[in-house]
Amino acid sequence: xxxxxxxxxxxxxxxxxxxxxxxxxxxxxxxxxxxxxxxxxxxxxxxxxxxxxxxxxxxxxxxxxxxxxxxxxxxxxxxxxxxxxxxxxxxxxxxxxxxxxxxxxxxxxxxxxxxxxxxxxxxxxxxxxxxxxxxxxxxxxxxxxxxxxxxxxxxxxxxxxxxxxxxxxxxxxxxxxxxxxxxxxxxxxxxxxxxxxxxxxxxxxxxxxxxxxxxxxxxxxxxxxxxxxxxxxxxxxxxxxxxxxxxxxxxxxxxxxxxxxxxxxxxxxxxxxxxxxxxxxxxxxxxxxxxxxxxxxxxxxxxx
Amino acid sequence: xxxxxxxxxxxxxxxxxxxxxxxxxxxxxxxxxxxxxxxxxxxxxxxxxxxxxxxxxxxxxxxxxxxxxxxxxxxxxxxxxxxxxxxxxxxxxxxxxxxxxxxxxxxxxxxxxxxxxxxxxxxxxxxxxxxxxxxxxxxxxxxxxxxxxxxxxxxxxxxxxxxxxxxxxxxxxxxxxxxxxxxxxxxxxxxxxxxxxxxxxxxxxxxxxxxxxxxxxxxxxxxxxxxxxxxxxxxxxxxxxxxxxxxxxxxxxxxxxxxxxxxxxxxxxxxxxxxxxxxxxxxxxxxxxxxxxxxxxxxxxxxx
Numbered sequence: 001x002x003x004x005x006x007x008x009x010x011x012x013x014x015x016x017x018x019x020x021x022x023x024x025x026x027x028x029x030x031x032x033x034x035x036x037x038x039x040x041x042x043x044x045x046x047x048x049x050x051x052x053x054x055x056x057x058x059x060x061x062x063x064x065x066x067x068x069x070x071x072x073x074x075x076x077x078x079x080x081x082x083x084x085x086x087x088x089x090x091x092x093x094x095x096x097x098x099x100x101x102x103x104x105x106x107x108x109x110x111x112x113x114x115x116x117x118x119x120x121x122x123x124x125x126x127x128x129x130x131x132x133x134x135x136x137x138x139x140x141x142x143x144x145x146x147x148x149x150x151x152x153x154x155x156x157x158x159x160x161x162x163x164x165x166x167x168x169x170x171x172x173x174x175x176x177x178x179x180x181x182x183x184x185x186x187x188x189x190x191x192x193x194x195x196x197x198x199x200x201x202x203x204x205x206x207x208x209x210x211x212x213x214x215x216x217x218x219x220x221x222x223x224x225x226x227x228x229x230x231x232x233x234x235x236x237x238x239x240x241x242x243x244x245x246x247x248x249x250x251x252x253x254x255x256x257x258x259x260x261x262x263x264x265x266x267x268x269x270x271x272x273x274x275x276x277x278x279x280x281x282x283x284x285x286x287x288x289x290x291x292x293x294x295x296x297x298x299x300x301x302x303x304x
Numbered sequence: 305x306x307x308x309x310x311x312x313x314x315x316x317x318x319x320x321x322x323x324x325x326x327x328x329x330x331x332x333x334x335x336x337x338x339x340x341x342x343x344x345x346x347x348x349x350x351x352x353x354x355x356x357x358x359x360x361x362x363x364x365x366x367x368x369x370x371x372x373x374x375x376x377x378x379x380x381x382x383x384x385x386x387x388x389x390x391x392x393x394x395x396x397x398x399x400x401x402x403x404x405x406x407x408x409x410x411x412x413x414x415x416x417x418x419x420x421x422x423x424x425x426x427x428x429x430x431x432x433x434x435x436x437x438x439x440x441x442x443x444x445x446x447x448x449x450x451x452x453x454x455x456x457x458x459x460x461x462x463x464x465x466x467x468x469x470x471x472x473x474x475x476x477x478x479x480x481x482x483x484x485x486x487x488x489x490x491x492x493x494x495x496x497x498x499x500x501x502x503x504x505x506x507x508x509x510x511x512x513x514x515x516x517x518x519x520x521x522x523x524x525x526x527x528x529x530x531x532x533x534x535x536x537x538x539x540x541x542x543x544x545x546x547x548x549x550x551x552x553x554x555x556x557x558x559x560x561x562x563x564x565x566x567x568x569x570x571x572x573x574x575x576x577x578x579x580x581x582x583x584x585x586x587x588x589x590x591x592x593x594x595x596x597x598x599x600x601x602x603x604x605x606x607x608x
Contacts, residue, residue, distance in 0.1 A: 070524070080527070112527060119520045120527050127325060150485070150519060166523070168484065175479040176371040180472065181454070208511035208549040211471040215454060216423045219470070222376075223384070223424050244510040 002029055003057040008292040009049070009065035010285075011074075012125060013038040017285075018052045025293040029056065037068040045075045046099050059102060064295050066108040066128040066288065070095065075105070080112035080122055084160045087131050087294070092302070094295060108295055113163050121166050125288075126152045129259055130161060132290030133282070142255030146284070147264050149174075151243060153250040163249065167243040170264075176214060177235060185221040186235055188228035193270070195230040199237025200244070200271045207245035213238050240271055251277050260284045305407075306333055307361040313353070313595040315378075316429060317342040319591075322356045329597040333360065339373040349379040350403050362515060363406060368599050370412040370432040370592065374399065377411075384416035384426055388464045390597070391435050396606070398599060412599055417422055417467050425470050429592075430456045433563055434465060436594030437586070446559030451568050451590070453478075457554040469554065471547045474568075479540060480518060484584035489525040490539055492532035497574070499534040503541025504548065505550045511549035517542050555581050564588045 004020035011017075014036040020029040033178035035048045053063070059132060070078030078095035094106040110124030126146050131145050138159065146152040149170040155162040177186045203210065217234055244251070258268045259282040269279045308324035314471075318340040324333040339352045357367070375380030382399035398410040414428030430450050437448050442463065450456040453474040459466040481490045507514065521538055524530035548555070555576060562572045563586040573583045 107315055112523075119517070120523045121520065122523045122526055166519040168480075168519045169515050171484050172476075172480075172515060175483055176472075176476075179483060181477055182476050206550075208546060210514065210550075211473050211476060211543070211547055211549050212469055213423070215470040215472045216425065219416075219424045219426045222426055227439070240398075242512060243515055246510075246516050 001057040002055070004061055006057060006296050007053055007056070007061055007063045008289060008296070009069070010063050010067050010128075010288050010292075011049075011064060011069035012036050012067040012127070016048065016052055017051075019289065019297070020053075020056045021293070025296075027289070031055070038072050039070070042075070045069075048106070050100075060104075062296070062299065063103070063105045063110070064094070064292050065105060066292060066295075067125040070107040070109060071124055078107040078109035078224075080110045080124075081127075083111055083164065084162045084248070085111055085114040085127075086160050087134055088159060088298070094116075094299065106295070106299060109110055111164070113124075113165075115163065115165065121164060122211060123152055123154075123164060123166065126154070127161070128291035128295070129284060129287035130154050130156065130291070131294050132287035132292075133257055133259070134159060135294040140255075140257070142257065143250050145247075145251070145256060145258045145268060145279075147240075147258065147260045147268050148284075153247045155250065165247060167246065169239050169243045173236060173239050176239075177232070181218050182214065182231070182235060185217050185226060185231040186203040186228055188232050190229035190232065191235035191267075192227070192230040193235060195233035196237040196240075196267065197270070197274060199234045200241040200274065203238050203241025204245050204275070207242045210238060210242050236267065237271075240267060244271060244275070251275070252255060256280070257282060259287045305361040306359070308332055308365055310363060310378075310571035310600050311357055311360070311365055311367045312529050312593060313367060313373070314371050314429070314432075314592050314596075315369050315580070316340050316371040317372035320352065320356055322353075323593065324357075324360045325597070325600070329600075331593070332559040335359070341375070341378050346379070349373075353571065354404075361596055362459045364408075366600070366603065367407070367409045367605070368398070368412070368596050369409060370596060370599075374413060378411075379600075380411060380439040382411045382413035384428075385431075387415055387417040387468065388466045389431075389600065390464050391413055391438055392463060392602070398603065404518065410603060411600070412551050412596075415465060415468070417469075419467065425468060427458075427468060430440055430458070431465070432595035433588060434458050434460065434595070435598050436596075437561055437563070438463060439598040440593040442581075444559075444561070446561065448506035449555070449560060449572060449583075450561045451544075451553075451562065451564045451572050457551045459554065469551060471550065473543050473547045477540060478579070480539035480543075481536070485522050486535070486539060489521050489530060489535040490532055492536050494533035494536065495540060495571075496531070496534040499537035500541040500544075501574070501578060503538045504545040504578065504593070507542050507545025508579070509548050511546045514520065514542060514546050540571065541575075544571060548575060548579070553577070560584070561586060563591045 008019040018031045051086040097105040122161045144154040151167045154164040256279040265281045309327040310326040312323040322335045401409040417425045448458040455471045458468040
């Protein structure tokens, strides 16, 4: 039976992923399930985790988890840490949960932030991806963009998360594409990149016209039979363009790294490149694992 | 058995309303049903209409209908009329459908428009409400705003619809309030007007931050337990504020009439008044009926 040095867990609303790790940070094995926090009752959390790691000899093995497992509706609340937040005292912030005999779960807390305009913001799970960027590039100074259901733009300087901002772009795209009147227009899975590019540049110059420009997709469909890949490209470009218009101070003249699902990362990288911003790209899972490794390392150091 | 002079019908996607009318335009009786176009197969259209007017002696009575009944997926397509469109030749544009023995249905066509930026737009049903404004105020010169699932802003001059613009504000509000992560925050039916006012003024000055400001409602809920009536007022204000930011050329210094469901009309009137724009308000149904009366009148005149 495989005996990992420690176990890494990314436990979100919809899914749970667990990795059996070696002491040097190599993935020895992995498990995926759809037993996310959102589909479980509190009484089921422990068993869901035990089931996920049952194939491994995990007695006494430290488990380090990030994501919604630490939310108020999660297993144990790991209160938000206030920004600016240094990432070198991660171990001190891990919230420890003992369960069964000799099991230890360490939960990474989320972050909170107050913007210069007084608006508050939160993240939970993405802080681990940001830590992953710093694990790979300790000197990174600039902005990490993590597109997804709720896109995060994170300003990093001197190994600290200075501030961040969230846009609901991904969730808006899903709702507009699947549930609004636009669903008739964007039924394709394909996405026309030329239509995407045009929409990005259009929204960057007139971001306030979002709700009008989106209805234009419907009107084009009715009057001119707009191709659905073009419609999808245009909807995606309008929404991402609006996000870029609002986050301009985050990316203009900055060193930007975009992390997430590869297809989405490619769209953001394309849009930013068109604005003259060169970006590094990373897969989200790689960043999550690197961030959990950093937490594991700080935990070992704290014990010695 | 009641014998109307003519029958007015508003047949949309979700509902059908029919009114038995006198020659002078008085409502003698009315019928409402949920047999909208969206829930009917083409073979069911005729029977649905017959059922709706069965209580009246309608043999040979002209029936005038507006709404999705004239869409491509409706009973008979009444092709969009191009703007600028005069409203005094309505009879010439009505699309006539004969059915059964001696029944005559006249369908009001929708409108299409090409904006100065080349963006196309369409309306179907609202043109009748606009005609209703002109029926009541033949000299009206200014802008008609018809908020709803898809808000319409219509520029009227010299009895013509010069141009119009659609914003998906109502549909976005419904999706964000009921299906997005914000549903946890805006569960109240009440709407705090102070939060609405603040959000209107905030979005008018920074409309590009819509997707970020909306997530702020979630963050405020998590961190400060934001009251749900305040959250609802804020979401409504952010979306209506973004619409007002984009339609500024339509309302700034203009003579504005807002027509629609009374609660929604009151919100738009409040937001516009705060910007120094005095508005007239009207109930949508009253406008629809006035517009159908105008079509009936032009039909009679055309025959004489």
